[in-house]
Amino acid sequence: MGLNTDELYFKPQLKVINDDQIKQIHAATLEVLERTGIKITHKPAIDLLVAGGATVDGDRVRIPGWMVEDAIRKSPSRVVLGKRTGERTVHLERDKSYFGPSLDCVEYCDPETHRRMPFSSEHVKTTAALADALPGFDWCMTIGMAADVHPDIADRVIARNTMENCEKPLVFCCKDTNSVKDIYEMALVMCGGKKNFDKAPCIVHYSEPISPLVYYDPAVDKLIYCAENNIPLINFPAPQASGSSPSTFAGTIVQASAESLSGLVIHQLANPGAPFIYGAFTTVLDMKTTIFSYGANELSLMTGALAQMAQHYEIPFFGTAGATDAKFCDAQAGAEAAFQCLSSAAIGSGLVHDCSSWMDHGFLASPEYMVLVNDIVMSVKHYMKGIPVTQETLALDIIDKVGPGGNYIMEKHTMDHFKEVRYSELFDRKVFDKWEKAGAKKMEQRLQELTLKLMEHRPAPLSDEVIAELDKMQANWK
Template sequence: MGMTTDELYFKPRLQVVSEDQIAQIHMATLDVLERTGVKITHPKALEILAGAGAAVNGDRVRIPAWLVEDAIRKAPSRIVLGTRTGERNVFLERDKSYFGPSLDCVDYQDPRTHKRSRFISEHVKTTAALCDALPHFQWCMTIGMADDVPADIADRIIARNVFENCVKPLVFCCKDTNSIKDTYEMALLLCGGREAFDAAPTIVHYSEPISPLVYFDPAIEKVMYCAEKGIPLINFPAPQCCGSSPATFAGALVQASAESLSGLVVHQLVNPGAPFIYGAFTTIMDMRSTIFSYGAVEMSLMTAAMAQMAQSYGLPFFGTAGATDAKFCDAQAGAEAALQILSAAAAGSGLVHDCSSWMDHGSVASPEFMVLVHDIVDSVDHYMQGIPVTEETLALDVIHRVGPGGHYLQDPHTLKHFKTIKYSDIFERMVYDQWKTAGAKTFEQRLQAETLKKMEHRPEPLPADTIKLLDEMQAGWE
């Protein structure tokens, strides 16, 4: 029929800013970095920046446009992540999206009792294993804070617990470079050494400048260490409209981009070509409650704009979706998560975090919410496949064969293709009488049952000698 490949397969896309607006935001970002600059106090970083051509005046660093654009050119446009078993499973490039859970929740909501308690290390194991069981989450994070272990080594114990209970790539954050070093050593042990790690890194470090436009010394040290070792780095500010960034969305985007790119400059000066992931958690301060909103529609709008900025720069992106300000896994939680996930996928938001457990504006992790959001991600994945148009899918011969008044139930074409339809174990479609006969289970009951079933999963255990080595490492931390 003379169709081209583009006619056969078309991916749905969302654009919230035009090419001209992207150019305006970029030029404004350069203006902020040149004229306002960022606050950095780290002596070595100041020396490196001054030597490269930045204007350093005390702790204020003003970065010329050419230096920013040179860093963008040097940074890789593609990063491939891998599981600890060696599978290359995340390809951060162009507008692809890969979904994963959140990090650092302080509370845990038990799916059996729905009671809320402090997040402890046992919950880390539980949520990591649940992430491992959910195939549409391609990577994992250190979901909670582990309130039951010593604070000085909690970040490393959390990472170890995730490593033992989930084989997927891990995005982690920690307090200092010693913690990164120990986590990196665990990752090298589990994946088989430096060569295997460099081919497909199994960990990604998450670091934050402080909005507006400030870097504390530990954050700079982590940026530099990751650059030196080739550990993929997310440099991810969290500007809040009306509080720590301008109230206008364009102003927040400019500041956010300046904050992320300023870290890129330091990163690429330390090691040109080291893997870097651009992004920002751009949201609003709810002026009625003063909370940092995780469910605001404006968050999704600004995240989509940042994703377009990343694509224009040719940089991998760290996005946000699947979170909620709701206190429970209710209608508000589902509605906020669904809008965010569809927006993120259609914009091409790269490594999309918070897609599972962040409720109550980032404070509580819920396994039930993880399972719900995973089902939403599955639906969005189906949506993003678009509608393939081929001679096979147009089905002209099938329509002709069945003819007027016939049916397709037993046709070979139906048997071949019906499994492309998505079916859910928690969203039911029965008629009312069938639903009553089947037990009249509410959505909440179905979700709870499916969650408890998924929580029975455990990955293949690590070898005993590997566990022994991890024990020895942990003893060294203590």
């Protein structure tokens, strides 16, 4: 039998729901929006919904299923993001996955002293530059707050500091439409104008409805502004099973989908075809501690189901992985991050956030944890390449040449392919004696040293003209 010399490629895959369950979840989502509806008081959005076919009873809006399905059809199945340089680097479509850090942590863990402290604007710069240096991260977020900046302008200062110190696409959140407008204008200056921005948006806005099924006016304002200006928008509720959503996983998934898709309806009514990213932060209320768990296995299970719903709808997805309930960069943190990241990649979770810094229930950012999770993500990406099968990789000729009892160390085939193995800068494979002679450095010490080394990285600086324009903008922020 002859061999096909074409490459046979298979991407490792994971499914947590089947096709019949996807249909049931979709039908249940439509039922929630038709029967229960959403609470919304935003008059322009209500007017859009009514004109589109929805019904209103006070502040309750009920959306018929055909409106939801029409919005799904109009929403783009592909969203491409770019660096501030214009390079198109993130192609959100089908089951592709791109990893990035988390946002809005309140505290920072210093990698030299391991002391926790309030997150400052300098920490924003530090973590942004580190995210720029880490190859596993395809995009960035506004990782922490800025306790040293007046709260009225802190969201814009954070966004500026991040964009100056990281060239990668930025996902940001902010308090109101004025802030979105200011951050958008900064992005236009950095990328060279509206024409360049539309080719490869370098920012994405993150917004949240309130579970269960509530939209507050500032979030709707931002949603409509982003739609009108073609700023990619993530509409991302955070339902908590047994707290703000049903205790059953299927019920939480249905509610989460209804919350995200109701925003899609408003978004597409405001501007059909505007870029939209679906998803939800679905986790559990931990009954032992009453905390919103970031490390629960169920988080990955429900996120995986929603990723499959996004693939069914052919809408880009905002996923979650790499978060942990651990207080330190320890074994628990590594185990929870590894489980979540591999699960997300194998399902295909789109724009996967939290892969670096959401520790201690979303409270703490740690540069060391960023470096650890980057290494995990690099291993996951390597794993997801699968096993290429070609005449060259099947290696029949070299197997025959070496024959029984031989070895492959000096063969050209080995020299051509041995670098396909991934070698970590962080994880150690030496035997004990050689490990001792090399300094007997435990994982924690290696991680600290590698982190401090990587923190020396700085991206290419912006031009003086761009900096001057940003300074002028900042001076006018209220």
